[in-house]
Amino acid sequence: MTKDFASAADRAAFIAGLPKAELHLHIEGSLEPDLMFALAQRNGVAIPFASAEEVRAAYAFSNLQDFLDIYYQGMGVLQTERDFHDLTAAYLARARADGVRHVEIFFDPQGHTARGIAFETVVTGITRALDAARTEHGLTSKLILCFLRHLSEAEAEATLDEALPFLDRIDGVGLDSSEVGHPPSKFERVFARARNLGLKLVAHAGEEGPPAYVREALDLLHVDRIDHGNRSLEDDALVARLAGEGMTLTVCPLSNLKLCVVDDLAAHPLKTMLDAGLAATVNSDDPSYFGGYVNANYQAVADALDLSKADLVALARNSFTGSFLSDADKAMHLAAIDAYA
Numbered sequence: 001m002t003k004d005f006a007s008a009a010d011r012a013a014f015i016a017g018l019p020k021a022e023l024h025l026h027i028e029g030s031l032e033p034d035l036m037f038a039l040a041q042r043n044g045v046a047i048p049f050a051s052a053e054e055v056r057a058a059y060a061f062s063n064l065q066d067f068l069d070i071y072y073q074g075m076g077v078l079q080t081e082r083d084f085h086d087l088t089a090a091y092l093a094r095a096r097a098d099g100v101r102h103v104e105i106f107f108d109p110q111g112h113t114a115r116g117i118a119f120e121t122v123v124t125g126i127t128r129a130l131d132a133a134r135t136e137h138g139l140t141s142k143l144i145l146c147f148l149r150h151l152s153e154a155e156a157e158a159t160l161d162e163a164l165p166f167l168d169r170i171d172g173v174g175l176d177s178s179e180v181g182h183p184p185s186k187f188e189r190v191f192a193r194a195r196n197l198g199l200k201l202v203a204h205a206g207e208e209g210p211p212a213y214v215r216e217a218l219d220l221l222h223v224d225r226i227d228h229g230n231r232s233l234e235d236d237a238l239v240a241r242l243a244g245e246g247m248t249l250t251v252c253p254l255s256n257l258k259l260c261v262v263d264d265l266a267a268h269p270l271k272t273m274l275d276a277g278l279a280a281t282v283n284s285d286d287p288s289y290f291g292g293y294v295n296a297n298y299q300a301v302a303d304a305l306d307l308s309k310a311d312l313v314a315l316a317r318n319s320f321t322g323s324f325l326s327d328a329d330k331a332m333h334l335a336a337i338d339a340y341a
């Protein structure tokens with residue numbers, strides 16, 4: 001045990017009070033089994049589970065695709081503006097309880113429009129909850145539209161077209177879903193268009209895909225952040241580049257464990273990333289599916305890797321410096337971390 005804390009409980013208490021931002025959260029991945037059941041009933045949607053316990057038992061994955069199959073099925077209960085609001089409000093309450101001061105939320109519109117749900121329904125429901133959290137609790141947010149990379153670039157272009165009337169509510173675009181076989185290069189043109197629209201850019205890369213995909217995200221998509229980025233560590237020159245550029249990595253420890261990106265949290269690369277000078281952050285990805293919100297992720301990886309107080313403070317600081325907040329807002333949050341630590 002690091003000398004910084006008397007016990008694991010002492011470290012957990014430090015984590016709980018640490019001001020933090022969450023930068024990698026798929027709102028559809030925060031759909032808890034109980035809410036899934038309630039929405040299925042409210043909307044008259046059939047789901048292939050008899051109880052919330054049965055849903056949880058189905059959450060055993062051996063890779064990303066295993067998870068995605070269940071994730072896309074689960075989001076079928078989301079039908080109305082109120083559903084998207086309730087989903088988002090439930091996540092924001094959990095985040096606030098974890099000391100999260102700012103969130104940058106992903107959503108997957110193609111997972112909904114393909115089912116006949118209007119883009120507007122999705123954005124309006126999510127943003128109504130985001131607005132309430134901001135005015136009632138001072139919890140700030142950014143919203144990031146993700147393109148599903150297993151679909152075509154033409155479909156991503158059509159989704160960006162649908163987003164045009166809502167660009168006052170959307171801060172960036174991202175790239176998610178099945179990584180291997182769908183490299184960033186497939187989306188070079190739509191990302192260029194998003195960049196010209198003034199949107200921030202992120203992409204999942206190096207979760208299951210090779211370091212070359214991380215390089216493509218940097219060189220072809222010109223991303224502002226890399227989501228996951230774990231496999232960057234296989235390429236020393238890439239690590240040096242990411243560190244030199246101060247590129248933020250949104251790392252998701254419990255996700256990596258549940259999707260078998262790592263066999264054991266003791267083998268998780270987070271500490272190696274920090275020691276290599278990488279701007280790593282800790283995030284929950286799809287907390288309902290992976291067994292924990294942001295504090296659970298900090299705690300599990302801190303225990304497994306015996307993270308020090310300096311490590312935890314660096315992770316929290318990175319979460320704000322890597323955010324899309326203004327410099328003044330970043331400075332305010334960094335000062336709050338310093339005051340706390």
Ligand code: ADE
Binds near residue numbers: 026071176204286
């Ligand atoms: N969609 C939701 N979670 C994801 C993840 N971890 N990787 C890729 N696509 C996702």
Ligand code: ZN
Binds near residue numbers: 026204285
């Ligand atoms: Zn993700």
